[in-house]
Amino acid sequence: MMQIYSEKSSDFRMEPKQETVQYLINFSKSLTVVKTKSNYLIELNLN
Amino acid sequence: MQNIVDDSVLVKNYINGNELAIELLIKRHQQRLYSFIYSKIQDRDTTEDIFQDTFIKVIRTLKKGNYNEEGKFLPWVMRIAHNLIIDYFRRNNRIPTFNNSDEFDIFSVLSDGTLNAENKIIKEQILSDVKGLVEELPEEQKEVLKMRIYNDMSFNEISENTGVSINTALGRMRYALINLRKIIEKNKIILVN
Numbered sequence: 001m002m003q004i005y006s007e008k009s010s011d012f013r014m015e016p017k018q019e020t021v022q023y024l025i026n027f028s029k030s031l032t033v034v035k036t037k038s039n040y041l042i043e044l045n046l047n
Numbered sequence: 048m049q050n051i052v053d054d055s056v057l058v059k060n061y062i063n064g065n066e067l068a069i070e071l072l073i074k075r076h077q078q079r080l081y082s083f084i085y086s087k088i089q090d091r092d093t094t095e096d097i098f099q100d101t102f103i104k105v106i107r108t109l110k111k112g113n114y115n116e117e118g119k120f121l122p123w124v125m126r127i128a129h130n131l132i133i134d135y136f137r138r139n140n141r142i143p144t145f146n147n148s149d150e151f152d153i154f155s156v157l158s159d160g161t162l163n164a165e166n167k168i169i170k171e172q173i174l175s176d177v178k179g180l181v182e183e184l185p186e187e188q189k190e191v192l193k194m195r196i197y198n199d200m201s202f203n204e205i206s207e208n209t210g211v212s213i214n215t216a217l218g219r220m221r222y223a224l225i226n227l228r229k230i231i232e233k234n235k236i237i238l239v240n
Contacts, residue, residue: 014082016098021073024102028069033110041111 054120083165087132101128122168180230188223191216
């Protein structure tokens with residue numbers, strides 16, 4: 001049977017770029033939150 | 048049958064230090080969230096930025112232990128994205144417009160079931176937030192506001208039910224709205240759908 005519509009290219013998919021998702025995963029891994037003695041929360045980005 | 052771990056379990060695991068959990072949450076909801084942002088922004092690069100900023104905020108909030116478990120994870124994330132979209136339009140001092148060009152895509156302005164469902168989630172979240180804010184008001188103002196807004200009572204009826212004059216009821220309503228605005232401004236809450 002003749003195929004009239006081909007599959008949409010990945011460009012049309014409503015998804016973020018892989019780099020963006022990877023950046024978020026790395027950001028999460030590098031982020032540490034510590035609580036000071038005076039109960040302040042400090043964000044530390046450790047690479 | 049596939050065994051799907053609930054969002055709330057993944058959130059707990061992530062808060063307890065399981066980094067894989069955030070990856071699963073992002074991948075589970077990326078398509079829905081990205082589509083939602085794109086439907087408002089209509090620009091790939093900006094959508095990418097807002098998507099990223101949304102999850103940065105999610106990650107920070109979860110790691111700081113500030114996540115309120117009462118709400119569902121996805122509506123909460125959508126709400127963050129929604130606020131960032133509003134910020135974006137405010138910064139750019141414009142409302143969304145559609146270019147009438149060859150690239151104009153009619154489907155971008157036609158809503159579909161998914162988007163309606165998302166708008167519904169946001170609307171419910173906003174209504175629930177407003178109810179929470181009303182609880183912050185002093186008792187007398189809260190009483191009048193609830194009668195007027197939620198029970199649709201006239202000021203005459205409110206006056207009869209509360210045993211105060213109409214003018215007092217009007218005054219309480221006025222201060223209830225002023226205080227509500229103050230609470231919203233103080234907490235930098237955006238209540239727009």
